[in-house]
Amino acid sequence: MPAYFVTGTDTDAGKTLASAGLLACARRAGLTTLGLKPIASGSEATPEGLRNADALALQAQSVPATDYATTNPFAFAPAIAPHLAARRAGAELRLADLTNWLRPLLAHPRDLTLVEGAGGWRVPLNDEEDLAGLALEMDLPVLLVVGLRLGCLSHARLTAEAVHADGLRLAGWIGSVVDPAFAEDDALYRDNLVTLVRTLPFPCLGVIPRLPAGAPRRMAAAAADYLKLPDAH
Template identity: 45%
Template sequence: MANTFFITGTDTEVGKTLVTQALMLAAIESGRKVLGYKPVASGCDLIDGELKNSDALILQATSSISLPYAMHNPYAFAPAIAPHIAAAQANEPISLAHISEGLGRLKETAADWIFVEGAGGWRLPVNDQQYLSDWVKKEHLPVILVVGARLGCINHALLTLDAIRHDGLVVAGWVLNQVDPNMSHYQANAESLKQRIKAPFLGEIPWLGDEVNESVHNFIDIAPLIK
């Protein structure tokens, strides 16, 4: 059975896809067969008659096993808005059971590791009653937190970690991603985070600008994830 990790972030636009891709590439380099899963995505384009999300396409392209797009991203919505609102507009309710079925199909492949990328932050609503974090709890997935380094990130990181642990889940590790190249006192903030976060540190990704490429995994250490 594939080792499966859920990647969440301190907010939207903190680099979850970048970090998920880096984790996947690092695992592939270590000799593992890897799949990426994006259960819910909004902000999709119609490509070959199918709604597809750019982040999910990156996970599909990085995966070791060739699978149809829908297996990587079962819920894809056109507008770049909160997924539960997009789902309501599309009259396509998001079902946690359907997301679990999708993960189950990935686990039936030859993959050694599966990286599941969330959407938004930890408490992402999927309908009027449930959050994506409810599904992570149901699946008992270890969580990797992406901290987007910008003003306010210490507070956001610690509150998110408290919420994950309150939900009874293991924090498998965390990654610091410098999303603001002009962040004041970046290094001091980074040291404060490292001092306060009691979880394995998997790496620090500097501001890469337009230089993002497949070498991004060089900033990631997956050793703490290996059992």
């Protein structure tokens, strides 16, 4: 099973919940796992340094265990676009630095490795590069997390078109209910899912309902109940 790049239709589309759920699903099958978050904005200061909740959730699902710096090499405090957060910190994000970090990790692959992006497909790294370039440089198949809310049909189709135009394979999509009101009209909710299945020409790996807030491990396990692993081929 190869490594995958996980992108979303937007910020807060449910990428981390879906990624942690897939990793938990793999662990149930006795597979080794690695969850990676190259860049994380919205991190909190701790005695050990900046820590991001999404990166910690992925780290918790990595078996064998790995350290935080491996999971998340670039962490920034403000919850804003990564290139702006880096600028405020006096840093510069460069695609070459990300590929140099990721390449040795993929040289010794685990059964399932997920590289979670930040925001959507076209989130900038700097004035000339974007984070999608990491998936392109490493030739990673893409998993698309669709945040299920008003507007998701267009967002999902546009993202899929952009990934396809960049020449990468879309290996599957996952729906994640991020707006509870979206699912209140059951018939309309199901009609939207039917439209997504019809218009996204790659497999649906599951749909995660709105889950009660809880500890990351518990939420990952709950999400795994609704997911299946992507086909490596």
